[in-house]
Amino acid sequence: MNSNTLYAIRLGVGRGWLEFLRGLRAPQDIGFYFVLSVGLLTYLLFNRNEPVEGTSLFLPAVAMPSILGGLVIFGGAVSTAYALAVEREDGTLLRFRAIPHGTVGFLTGHVVRTSLEAVPTLAVLIIPGMFLFDGLMFNGATGWLSVLLLLALGLVVAIPFGTILGALVRGPQQAGTWGLLPILAVVGISGILYPIAALPEWVQFIAQLFPVYWLGLGMRAAFLPDGAVVAEIGESWRHLETLGVLGVWAVLGLLLAPVVLRRMARRESGARVQARRERVLQRVP
Template identity: 45%
Template structure:
């Protein structure tokens, strides 16, 4: 009897693992298809590039301003932070928007009705948004390397640092995109996060070294992953001498990895709980009500 029970449990676990594996594989395929569609759509590409294009133009106009205490261009110093902000916008914020729109049009409900469909759906969304975020970083980096002097991208260590910072940064912010998309009932609701994001951008040292802020504001900025993502990108793209403008006059790689890792663990633990809670509330009647409200907002 015990042997039969053990065999049954083992078989059940194996079936569950196979189902999750199949769902993850389908999600990767879906994510790749969505990513290709984004890369071949002029409108989608413009939405990916709009923020970095505007900010790069502004920073180029400020290229003759210098970082206090150095002769280094403020525009070049701000470039890595701008690219880091673009990773957050194209990763976390766009994932949140995609999830809310899929709730409105019933895509999420159809995924919920499929065995392990939510797993495949989330893997697909994370894959497509991660790919878009990486492209949103690399494409502006090419012209920026010619427009902004002082960047130090010729070292192999620079690209190694760039890779691990971007990967860890995406793991840190993408789960919170899923959480935001689960908490807000519409794309307009996610839009309200834009203002806090702009404030966070200002206090995270994206445009100006955070070491020049009051100490209490420095602590606030360092509590969020955007600061550490931008710091890691600066350590990859800028000369080592520019660490003098940072807190502690150091790139603090260990602290960067630790803080982004903490945010990643928190997001990975919280996101499935929030998503499951949101998915349980989805039904045909809820989707119809969301579509009715969306139509009303478009006509008013």
């Protein structure tokens, strides 16, 4: 890696950090974190006395780890796709492409910002959840280390596919639609808000094709006691399978994302940016 590439990466890291700080001061971003946490905590509070069949645990203790994993995939993919679509539409990507190794710095900034955004998203659930619900962490320091590694792996899975989505859609609205709806559908069948064993077997099979289920399973294995495994498919935490499936998705995304991003960047031009701006202006009443 030459000095110019390293310099571009350093600039990208600085840009990602500044964008993260700017987001923390933005009322709409703070409102998103607040509404998200209140909604999910309210759901868990309403179901705080619902036992999980076959265990001594209640639903919040089992659902919270799954929710954290689901949020990493959801936030990493949708946030990356939307931000990339916005910056392609307003010409930011074109300006980065015009400087040496600019695309590297551009992508680095997105990775840093999206990764940092996961911290407040998860904190607004973990911190109050530790006070509201019993039994959220049985495995001590080893469990927390596993959680951190799984969350990092989840981001490695989510961000490249968010990049692919953002490069393929026409604009921010399509990024929100084609990113939000499919991921919500996958989350809905992946045992995030309730045990997956309650779903039909054919739905369980489909869920296991996607990384959301496996990240949720890994998070439950890190948070919950060994006895909770009876609520899982095959009554096993399947550690090796979890790492294997998430690893395959991560490698696939890391291989495809640079190719799709470079192809999209080569097609960018001043005329395309201007045409998109005109379409935006036409939508404004």
